[in-house]
Amino acid sequence: AERTLILAFETSCDETSVAVVENGTKILSNIVATQIDSHQRFGGVVPEVASRHHIEWITRCTDQALAEANVSYNDIAAVAVTYGPGLVGSLLIGVTAAKAIAWAHKLPLVPVNHMTGHLYAARYVGEFKYPQMALLVSGGHTELVYMKAEHEFEIIGETRDDAAGEAYDKIGRVLGVNYPAGKTIDEWAAKGEDTFHFPRAMEKEANYDFSFSGLKSAFINTVHNADQRGEKLNKYDLAASFQQSVVDVLAEKTMRALDRYPVKQLILAGGVAANHGLRSRLDRDMHKYHPDVTMLQAPLKLCGDNAAMIGAAGYMCYQHGDRAGMNLNAEPGLMY
Numbered sequence: 405a406e407r408t409l410i411l412a413f414e415t416s417c418d419e420t421s422v423a424v425v426e427n428g429t430k431i432l433s434n435i436v437a438t439q440i441d442s443h444q445r446f447g448g449v450v451p452e453v454a455s456r457h458h459i460e461w462i463t464r465c466t467d468q469a470l471a472e473a474n475v476s477y478n479d480i481a482a483v484a485v486t487y488g489p490g491l492v493g494s495l496l497i498g499v500t501a502a503k504a505i506a507w508a509h510k511l512p513l514v515p516v517n518h519m520t521g522h523l524y525a526a527r528y529v530g531e532f533k534y535p536q537m538a539l540l541v542s543g544g545h546t547e548l549v550y551m552k553a554e555h556e557f558e559i560i561g562e563t564r565d566d567a568a569g570e571a572y573d574k575i576g577r578v579l580g581v582n583y584p585a586g587k588t589i590d591e592w593a594a595k596g597e598d599t600f601h602f603p604r605a606m607e608k609e610a611n612y613d614f615s616f617s618g619l620k621s622a623f624i625n626t627v628h629n630a631d632q633r634g635e636k637l638n639k640y641d642l643a644a645s646f647q648q649s650v651v652d653v654l655a656e657k658t659m660r661a662l663d664r665y666p667v668k669q670l671i672l673a674g675g676v677a678a679n680h681g682l683r684s685r686l687d688r689d690m691h692k693y694h695p696d697v698t699m700l701q702a703p704l705k706l707c708g709d710n711a712a713m714i715g716a717a718g719y720m721c722y723q724h725g726d727r728a729g730m731n732l733n734a735e736p737g738l739m740y
């Protein structure tokens with residue numbers, strides 16, 4: 405069998421990542437250098453700091469990715485790189501590194517959309533069956549994506565304000581949880597109960613859009629009002645109530661989309677797809693409402709930003725004939 409190796413780069417936000425992926429389905433290496441520590445004291449990602457970190461780490465990550473995969477540039481079929489959406493300065497480091505390597509080693513350069521990358525993290529769990537629907541939930545995006553055929557994606561609903569992960573990070577800050585707060589809030593939620601009944605925005609509206617800023621405000625007001633009364637609220641119940649509200653809305657809208665669009669499969673991907681409450685709720689709902697639709701949940705380890713997902717998407721794009729020249733530029737606002 406033919407062995408097509410993709411060398412993949414991901415630097416759209418705060419992870420510097422390089423991977424070697426075989427035939428879009430097998431990870432030979434996936435190096436992720438996180439810079440979360442550098443941003444934590446600022447309570448979020450500082451673009452300038454992120455770019456500098458990428459510059460410092462990109463070469464080391466590349467060497468390590470090749471070494472761990474036990475391959476050299478001669479074995480690589482193509483270089484894939486995230487060129488958007490994301491932070492322009494961060495994206496530019498990955499794009500420049502990928503261009504330099506592609507040029508020096510005379511390899512095809514394959515441009516990859518970061519969101520397509522997130523979707524393809526699920527490709528490591530099983531085959532894609534079209535048409536399929538994806539719930540893509542991350543720190544920057546919350547969208548329902550109708551994947552009509554390979555390389556033919558359409559956003560049918562998205563958040564009108566904050567992304568789900570962004571809401572997690574913002575309410576986490578109020579509870580004194582370091583950025584990014586999602587994982588900790590998820591753990592706290594498992595120890596509490598939905599005693600606060602925060603709003604579920606647009607839950608019953610006949611569309612596929614989301615809104616999380618009202619929930620965020622309700623949460624922050626509840627905590628501040630209690631503070632003023634000198635009252636200390638149970639953080640586990642606060643986390644559980646917040647999470648229940650987020651999960652209810654995400655699950656209801658996804659089921660609504662599946663009612664309207666007949667699909668073979670549902671994909672769950674993006675940083676927030678690591679959420680345990682969301683994963684188990686979708687398991688239950690799919691079993692109950694759409695037992696004939698299979699579901700692929702991105703592996704826990706590949707929900708956050710990483711280059712292995714770009715390698716899987718890059719392989720698909722490579723086979724499709726997507727190529728970029730040395731004029732490839734970062735596109736911070738890239739859509740599908």
Ligand code: KG4
Nearest residue numbers: 542543544569584586590675676679708709
């Ligand atoms: O996809 P991602 O790594 O970066 C973007 O492209 O945005 O997503 C990061 C987001 C952060 O907001 C983080 O708090 C959230 O994913 N997150 C979670 C969990 N793990 C990470 N949110 C809820 N529950 C989790 N277990």
Ligand code: ZN
Nearest residue numbers: 522542708709
């Ligand atoms: Zn991402």
